Amino acid sequence: MAGQQRQMHLGVLLLAAGNVVSGWRLPEAEAGAQNFDLIRRVTQTAERGKLDFVFFADGLNSFPGMHPSMVLRFEPLTLLGALTTLTTHIGLAVTASTTYTEPYNLARMLASLDHLSGGRVAWNVVTGAFAEAAANFSAAKHPPHEERYAIAEEFVKVTKGLWDSWEDDSLVIDKSTGRYVDAGKMHVLDHAGKFFHVKGPLNITRPPQGYPVFMQAGASDTGINFAAAVAEVVFTVQQNKDVAVAFAGRLRDAVQQRGRDPAHVKVMPGLCTIVGSTEAEARAKLAELGTLTDPTYAMKVLSERMGQDLSSYPLDGPVPVLPPSTIMQGHAITLAETARRRNMTLRELRDFVGMSMGHKLICGTPEQIADEMQEWFDDGAADGFNLLPPWFPGGLSDFVDHVVPVLQKRGLFRLDYSGRTLRDHLCLPYPGHPARRAADAMPAAASLAGRSVG
Numbered sequence: 111m112a113g114q115q116r117q118m119h120l121g122v123l124l125l126a127a128g129n130v131v132s133g134w135r136l137p138e139a140e141a142g143a144q145n146f147d148l149i150r151r152v153t154q155t156a157e158r159g160k161l162d163f164v165f166f167a168d169g170l171n172s173f174p175g176m177h178p179s180m181v182l183r184f185e186p187l188t189l190l191g192a193l194t195t196l197t198t199h200i201g202l203a204v205t206a207s208t209t210y211t212e213p214y215n216l217a218r219m220l221a222s223l224d225h226l227s228g229g230r231v232a233w234n235v236v237t238g239a240f241a242e243a244a245a246n247f248s249a250a251k252h253p254p255h256e257e258r259y260a261i262a263e264e265f266v267k268v269t270k271g272l273w274d275s276w277e278d279d280s281l282v283i284d285k286s287t288g289r290y291v292d293a294g295k296m297h298v299l300d301h302a303g304k305f306f307h308v309k310g311p312l313n314i315t316r317p318p319q320g321y322p323v324f325m326q327a328g329a330s331d332t333g334i335n336f337a338a339a340v341a342e343v344v345f346t347v348q349q350n351k352d353v354a355v356a357f358a359g360r361l362r363d364a365v366q367q368r369g370r371d372p373a374h375v376k377v378m379p380g381l382c383t384i385v386g387s388t389e390a391e392a393r394a395k396l397a398e399l400g401t402l403t404d405p406t407y408a409m410k411v412l413s414e415r416m417g418q419d420l421s422s423y424p425l426d427g428p429v430p431v432l433p434p435s436t437i438m439q440g441h442a443i444t445l446a447e448t449a450r451r452r453n454m455t456l457r458e459l460r461d462f463v464g465m466s467m468g469h470k471l472i473c474g475t476p477e478q479i480a481d482e483m484q485e486w487f488d489d490g491a492a493d494g495f496n497l498l499p500p501w502f503p504g505g506l507s508d509f510v511d512h513v514v515p516v517l518q519k520r521g522l523f524r525l526d527y528s529g530r531t532l533r534d535h536l537c538l539p540y541p542g543h544p545a546r547r548a549a550d551a552m553p554a555a556a557s558l559a560g561r562s563v564g
């Protein structure tokens with residue numbers, strides 16, 4: 111709004127055992143993959159801090175050497191169902207794969223959650239980075255990187271079409287006439303594409319937000335192109351402010367080329383914070399986490415991030431130069447660039463990833479943390495941050511109780527929610543039904559209601 115100070119957006123990546131590999135080992139940490147009471151309390155702390163959303167990552171495979179937060183976890187759509195009734199304002203962001211689900215099922219589930227939460231749901235659209243997931247599904251073949259994105263683009267098109275199955279005023283419920291729905295306001299998708307054949311219509315009314323908010327985290331050329339077409343929030347892995355500014359600029363250009371308004375895409379780098387009442391206290395906590403980190407776990411996480419097993423390379427040698435990762439290019443590019451710039455050995459990079467999973471880490475007083483966040487925000491490196499607390503619940507409550515008030519005092523963050531939906535919090539437009547948009551643009555088009563929309 112004109113004259114109003116621009117404010118940052120804040121989400122939190124809620125991994126129950128913490129984001130730092132050793133976070134769960136701190137004496138004050140609570141963990142337990144299926145500790146719903148912890149997840150509930152953390153979510154409510156985020157809501158007390160007026161954060162935009164809590165975000166649940168997801169994967170479709172498991173093995174004991176994985177990051178502890180990823181080896182065992184709730185199925186996030188189910189988890190969200192429970193959280194909708196325990197919260198009132200905070201956005202609830204869920205990860206779901208376009209490679210290992212069907213658009214009809216997912217569109218139904220997300221629409222249901224958006225209704226249950228009163229319009230607070232976001233979908234982190236992932237193509238499924240890990241090939242091991244394929245073995246858990248009967249199709250059994252993990253599609254290559256480019257094809258996964260092609261599938262994702264068609265998948266999103268289908269889900270949008272399904273969410274548009276019913277116009278907003280199609281549910282009549284008129285007891286006097288006996289008319290329950292207005293069939294003329296129903297649209298049959300009839301999608302026949304390269305990867306999906308879906309007839310429709312969906313058996314649920316349009317989500318309160320029109321479409322749930324689209325989130326995305328790809329950083330390869332194809333990933334950026336996909337984000338430009340679809341995403342409204344983009345998660346990114348950044349260590350260096352200038353590189354982050356360049357990434358945000360590149361993404362905004364791509365968004366514009368796709369005919370969308372760059373202001374409707376929020377760039378949110380990951381940020382791990384360790385808050386202390388003095389810098390020394392925060393550094394002591396960082397050191398404590400370091401001594402608790404199991405190097406084998408850290409190396410495993412680094413190898414995943416870099417797209418190749420690095421455990422046989424000499425630890426005190428340079429970080430090997432690798433071909434582009436087909437797993438997580440964003441992480442791989444940022445880590446390789448950071449290692450080069452800081453002249454790191456493989457051991458140093460391993461320990462670095464063990465702490466923040468490759469995301470930016472700020473360790474200091476609330477003011478020091480707020481200063482750096484403000485600098486990134488003011489300089490165009492970020493529209494906000496995706497917080498990665500090192501452990502739970504204290505890693506988030508420290509931020510909410512001490513950093514949020516500093517940001518609020520500076521006018522950089524909301525004092526309270528001013529709307530009810532996640533689109534409201536993120537200042538994103540409401541996507542009206544295509545029939546409505548068409549009718550608004552050309553009144554005669556209203557007569558098309560009841561026909562297919564592609």
Ligand SMILES: Cc1cc2nc3c(=O)[nH]c(=O)nc-3n(C[C@H](O)[C@H](O)[C@H](O)COP(=O)(O)O)c2cc1C
Nearest residue numbers: 167168236238239327328329330333345438439440
């Ligand atoms: C902050 C962040 C969170 C992510 N969360 C997930 C996730 O929960 N599940 C998943 O399969 N991939 C996740 N990814 C991976 C991305 O969705 C994407 O598949 C990956 O970065 C590969 O895309 P790219 O090659 O275009 O970079 C995440 C990436 C980032 C940066």
